[in-house]
Amino acid sequence: MTRDLDPSTVVVHAGRPERVPDAPVGESPVFSSTYVAGGDRGYGRFGNDAWTALEETLGQLEGGRGLAFASGMAAAAAIMDLVPVGGRVVAPEHAYSGVLALLDQQTATGRLTVERVNVADTEGVARAVAGADLLWIESPTNPAMEVADIPALAAAGHTAGATVVVDNTFATPLLQQPLRLGADVVMHSATKFIAGHSDVILGAVVTADDELRSAIELRRRSLGAIPGSMDAWLALRGLRTLALRLERAQSNAAFLAERLLQHPKVSRVRYPGLPDDPGHDRAAAQMSGFGAILSVELGGDAAAAQKVCESTELWVHATSLGGVESMLERRRRWPIEVPTIPEDLIRLSVGIEHPDDLWSDLEQALSSST
Numbered sequence: 001m002t003r004d005l006d007p008s009t010v011v012v013h014a015g016r017p018e019r020v021p022d023a024p025v026g027e028s029p030v031f032s033s034t035y036v037a038g039g040d041r042g043y044g045r046f047g048n049d050a051w052t053a054l055e056e057t058l059g060q061l062e063g064g065r066g067l068a069f070a071s072g073m074a075a076a077a078a079i080m081d082l083v084p085v086g087g088r089v090v091a092p093e094h095a096y097s098g099v100l101a102l103l104d105q106q107t108a109t110g111r112l113t114v115e116r117v118n119v120a121d122t123e124g125v126a127r128a129v130a131g132a133d134l135l136w137i138e139s140p141t142n143p144a145m146e147v148a149d150i151p152a153l154a155a156a157g158h159t160a161g162a163t164v165v166v167d168n169t170f171a172t173p174l175l176q177q178p179l180r181l182g183a184d185v186v187m188h189s190a191t192k193f194i195a196g197h198s199d200v201i202l203g204a205v206v207t208a209d210d211e212l213r214s215a216i217e218l219r220r221r222s223l224g225a226i227p228g229s230m231d232a233w234l235a236l237r238g239l240r241t242l243a244l245r246l247e248r249a250q251s252n253a254a255f256l257a258e259r260l261l262q263h264p265k266v267s268r269v270r271y272p273g274l275p276d277d278p279g280h281d282r283a284a285a286q287m288s289g290f291g292a293i294l295s296v297e298l299g300g301d302a303a304a305a306q307k308v309c310e311s312t313e314l315w316v317h318a319t320s321l322g323g324v325e326s327m328l329e330r331r332r333r334w335p336i337e338v339p340t341i342p343e344d345l346i347r348l349s350v351g352i353e354h355p356d357d358l359w360s361d362l363e364q365a366l367s368s369s370t
């Protein structure tokens with residue numbers, strides 16, 4: 001080929017079996033707990049062809065080598081385990097609540113110390129990262145939609161000698177490649193956009209650093225946080241259509257963000273694609289699109305926001321995101337959500353339905369609140 005392939009082509013073709021006569025076109029799940037002695041693989045906890053295909057595809061997209069995990073949290077836990085006992089982690093004030101809860105647990109047992117920062121405040125993060133072992137970044141953040149300056153934070157983290165990790169779940173490997181922006185490790189909840197159909201829990205790590213990769217792979221083996229072959233295959237099958245799904249979901253999200261901004265019952269729309277959003281310029285500089293998640297505040301109490309979530313007919317009232325079906329929820333309905341997330345904040349994961357149908361259902365649900 002005379003040109004570098006576009007990521008929307010790579011996502012379709014990477015990680016496929018070699019094209020020899022009668023080879024299958026795509027990888028299949030392999031249901032074997034062990035392998036005949038004499039080869040490199042040995043045992044089902046050490047490798048599986050379906051993982052490898054998914055890992056190669058994610059690796060090519062992100063610019064590193066992938067590792068599949070049983071869940072996004074399993075991937076996050078394996079990365080956190082790299083921090084030495086008594087080590088220091090700098091993490092976002094707002095980020096996926098499960099990751100923050102994991103850090104709280106590790107602080108409570110004395111394993112780590114954690115300093116929480118606003119990832120949008122580049123200078124604040126640079127100050128906090130001095131002496132840290134690991135800088136955890138999420139961008140855009142779940143569900144506050146703040147945007148971190150990844151190149152600047154990666155540089156600050158490296159000056160301080162910290163390993164820089166980016167949770168790239170919201171952006172997906174198609175819209176943002178943190179390794180190319182200077183990060184050491186990328187983590188995904190592949191449960192979300194990568195698998196894309198709300199039918200599998202899966203995680204992934206990608207790094208271009210072989211030493212880090214071996215250390216993380218060793219943890220996958222020893223902590224046993226391995227995905228099932230069928231789940232890895234489902235995620236791979238979902239991933240093949242990510243470019244198309246995102247194209248539609250993103251244009252739906254942009255359309256809905258504009259509509260919501262005009263709606264009298266909406267007091268704030270958080271979406272980096274809006275020109276007035278505080279993260280807009282940064283997101284435009286480091287992402288090739290603004291994604292399909294947005295958050296809205298209604299300016300009322302929790303009950304009114306809850307009523308809206310319970311009044312939709314098309315939008316699914318459920319947690320999670322990144323599926324083909326649009327979903328919404330009030331994040332503070334979860335006791336572990338960070339208290340500085342407003343009580344009336346609703347996170348919307350925009351799917352691939354027709355935008356007019358999505359809007360008409362939201363309008364109908366908004367009119368139910370007083």
Ligand SMILES: *Cc1c(COP(=O)(O)O)cnc(C)c1O
Pocket residue numbers: 071072073074096098099138142167169170188189190191192201202203
């Ligand atoms: C869902 C999510 C996770 C956790 O992933 P699981 O696959 O549910 O374990 C981590 N980070 C972000 C940003 C998420 O949305």
